[in-house]
Amino acid sequence: MKNQNKMKNKLGLFLVLAFVGVFLGLLGGAVADEWHQDTMPEIQEMTVYVNSNVVWYGYCWPTPPYWEPDPVIDGGYTCYTWQIATPALERGESMSVKVVFKANRNLDEVKVHAWINGYREEIEDRTGEFDVFRGNLYSKTLFLEIPYDVDARDQYTLHVKIEGKKEFSGVDEAEIKTDVQRVSNLLEILSVDLYDHNNFYKGVCGGCSVTFEADTTLYADIVVKNRGNHVAEDVFVKLSIPELCIERTVYLGDLGSRDGKYEDAEKVTIALRLPEDEGIYNLVIEVYNSELETRETRTLVLEREAEREIEVLPQITEAFAKQGEEAKFSLFVTNLGETSENFVVEVLGANGWSTVKINPASFSLANGESRIINVYLDINEDTSEGKYPFTVRVKYGNEAKQFNFTANVEQSNGVDWEAILMVVGIILAIAVIVLLVFLLVKQKQAGEEEKPEAIESYY
Numbered sequence: 001m002k003n004q005n006k007m008k009n010k011l012g013l014f015l016v017l018a019f020v021g022v023f024l025g026l027l028g029g030a031v032a033d034e035w036h037q038d039t040m041p042e043i044q045e046m047t048v049y050v051n052s053n054v055v056w057y058g059y060c061w062p063t064p065p066y067w068e069p070d071p072v073i074d075g076g077y078t079c080y081t082w083q084i085a086t087p088a089l090e091r092g093e094s095m096s097v098k099v100v101f102k103a104n105r106n107l108d109e110v111k112v113h114a115w116i117n118g119y120r121e122e123i124e125d126r127t128g129e130f131d132v133f134r135g136n137l138y139s140k141t142l143f144l145e146i147p148y149d150v151d152a153r154d155q156y157t158l159h160v161k162i163e164g165k166k167e168f169s170g171v172d173e174a175e176i177k178t179d180v181q182r183v184s185n186l187l188e189i190l191s192v193d194l195y196d197h198n199n200f201y202k203g204v205c206g207g208c209s210v211t212f213e214a215d216t217t218l219y220a221d222i223v224v225k226n227r228g229n230h231v232a233e234d235v236f237v238k239l240s241i242p243e244l245c246i247e248r249t250v251y252l253g254d255l256g257s258r259d260g261k262y263e264d265a266e267k268v269t270i271a272l273r274l275p276e277d278e279g280i281y282n283l284v285i286e287v288y289n290s291e292l293e294t295r296e297t298r299t300l301v302l303e304r305e306a307e308r309e310i311e312v313l314p315q316i317t318e319a320f321a322k323q324g325e326e327a328k329f330s331l332f333v334t335n336l337g338e339t340s341e342n343f344v345v346e347v348l349g350a351n352g353w354s355t356v357k358i359n360p361a362s363f364s365l366a367n368g369e370s371r372i373i374n375v376y377l378d379i380n381e382d383t384s385e386g387k388y389p390f391t392v393r394v395k396y397g398n399e400a401k402q403f404n405f406t407a408n409v410e411q412s413n414g415v416d417w418e419a420i421l422m423v424v425g426i427i428l429a430i431a432v433i434v435l436l437v438f439l440l441v442k443q444k445q446a447g448e449e450e451k452p453e454a455i456e457s458y459y
Helices: 002-026 417-449
Strands: 030-037 043-050 053-062 077-083 088-090 094-103 107-117 123-126 130-132 137-145 157-163 173-177 179-181 187-195 209-213 217-226 232-241 246-255 265-273 279-288 293-303 310-316 318-322 326-335 341-348 354-359 362-365 370-379 386-396 399-410
Touching (some): 043 173, 094 107, 107 137, 232 265, 310 386, 310 399, 318 326, 326 341, 370 399
Parallel strands (some): 318 399
Antiparallel strands (some): 030 077, 094 137, 107 123, 107 130, 107 157, 187 217, 232 246, 232 279
C-alpha cells in the first residue's frame, strides 16, 4: 500500500512536470538543452527574467520510473532548459537581469554573474558573495549597461551563471540568444571641446567647470550623432548662457541612420562672445529638430584677466673691453602689475665671439618689486677689434621684451704697461723708504761721534 502511494505521488510529479514542459512549449520556447546525470543536481531550478519578462527556464527531476524509492537506482536525474523568449538589447539602455533559483544542497560563498559576449568590451555585472540553504528560493537582480554602438549585424549572447568555489551541477548556467533593437529616433552629443583664442582646450569632461577670460570669444567644437533607426532631419545646434540671454544657433542639416547612405555623425564649431561681467554661469549645449532634443550643461566661470604691467629699463647698453677681458651690461626690471610674474632672461647673438653669464637668468617678482639684471660677456682672445651688437630678451608669461646692446672690443697691447709701471712704482717707493731709513741712521751715528768728552775736575 505504501509503495503504491509513492508510485502515485511520483506519477503525479511526472504529470506536473510534463504539463510545465507543454506550457513552456506553448509560450514559444523550445528545449535548448537536455542532459542526464547520476547524482542529485546542486542547482535544481533556475529562471531568468530580462526587464521583468521570463526568457529562460531550467529544471532537473528524477528519471522515470518514478515508483522506485531512490532516483539514483532508478536512473538518476534528467535536466532540461528552455529559452522561452528572445530579449531585445536596447542601445544606450540599462537592462535588468533577474535570476531566481533553488538548490538541493547548502552552498557557501555563491555569486550570480551575468554578462554579454560578442561586444568589443565586457558587458557584465555580478553580485557579492552569499550563502545558499537547501530548498530555499533565491532571487538576485543584476544590471547590464548596453552601449550605444552595439551593432545589429553582430550576434550577442546573454550568459547567466551561478558561481562558487567549484562548478555546480544542474541548471546553474543559461545561454540566451538576443536581438539588438535600435530606437527609432535618438540624437546624442558625442563630444564638446571648448577653447579660447589661444587654442587652449578646456572642459573635456562632462559636467566639469571651465574657466574663461571675460570679454573674449569662446569656441566650441561639438560632435553630434544620430543613434536612431531613421534619418534625423533639419538638426540644429545651440550654444547659450541663459542667465545672460546670450545664445548662438547653427544649422547642422540632416543626419542619416547608421545603416543608411548619409553620414550619421557631424561636427560643428560655434563661436560665442563672452560678456565683460565676472561670475559663474551655465553653458548649455542643445541639439534638436522638430521631433527630438538632447542637451548637456557645463559650468562656465568667467574671470577678468589681472592687469599686467612690466617695465624694463636698460642701464648699461654699451661697454668697452679688450680681447680676453670682460664687458658688463645691466637692465632694471620692475613689476607694476597686479599679480606676481616669472621672468627668464636670455642673450642672443653673442655666441662665437664671447662667453655669456647672466645674473640672475630666471627670477620672480611680486607686485611692486624690482630687480637689476647683470649680463657679463667674456670676450674671446681671438675676437677681432670692432663693434659687436647683441640682443637681451626678457620673457614673462606669453610676452617678451628685447633690447639692443653693443660691445666695443679693443685690441690687446700684449704688454701690460700699467701693471709694469705699478710694479716699478712700488719698487721705487720701497727704495725711497729704505734710503730714508739709512740716512736717518747715519745722521744719528754722526751726532754721537761729534759729542765732546766730559772735562774732569780735580780738587
